[in-house]
Amino acid sequence: MEKLSIVKIGGNVIEDANALNTFLKLFSKLEGKKILVHGGGKRATHIASKLGIESKMVNGRRITDADTLEVITMVYGGLVNKNIVAKLQGLNVDAIGLTGADINSIYSEKRPVKEIDFGYVGDVKTVAHKSINKLIEADFTPVFCAITHDGNGQLLNTNADTIASELAIGLSKLYHVELYYCFEKNGVLKSVEDENSVIEYMDYGTYEILKHQGTFHDGMLPKLDNSFHAIESGVSRVFIGNPTVISNKEQKFTTLYL
Secondary structure, rough: HHHHEEEOOOHHHHHHHHHHHHHHHHHHOOOOOOEEEEEOOOOOOOHHHHHHOOOOOOOOOOEEOOOHHHHHHHHHHHHHHHHHHHHHHHHHOOOEEEEEEHHHHHHEEHHHHHHOOOOEEEEEEEEHHHHHHHHOOOEEEEEEOOOOEEOOOOEEEOOHHHHHHHHHHHHOOOOOOEEEEEEOOOOOOOOOOOOEEEEEEEEEHHHHHHHHHHOOOOHHHHHHHHHHHHHHOOOOOOEEEOOHHHOOOOOOEEEEEE
């Protein structure tokens, strides 16, 4: 099978212009077929504040009411996505910006209300891997933002880590997929106070032990859950680290396996 790299870039890198430019240069040099996935939550919070819209968070997850969804659509699908696409074009990467609604690529269902009503938040149900592959085979590089749809005209705010994982799972039917989660840290840390405490190799058993010991902060848990779900579902390898992980295997980073 041919190799496909799926890279998710974290919000702190997006907010730092120099870090983003450095990452995109690395991404542009990544050999073979590739997909980029991004969020933009910090930018959305900033723009919402300017518009007088309060951002509500519960356990690190955004409550997406109608006004917030409008901001997210403008910021994720417009400002952030098109800025990244334009920069990639400047680096000779023929990128195409997408939401999950485009070519019906990622279908989600609105998250049911249990203890918390998250509003217009989607849980991914299907990925149209054959449609997405038509773009890849045409030598385009898809750039997905963190928006999906419900098939009935409703856009939904969707976790970017989950989108990356589900894309990787869907396209693993056609490719040897490697999934990268890139953010400002060097990898999964044993201690958030120690930047060098990178756990270089972690299987699912070790993850469960460390999770019950309270090693990981809330933001890392969904990333790790998505990672192991991807590996269990056919994705070849998952790497977590700073942006150099996609090009420089001599740096410390975290590799996950079953």
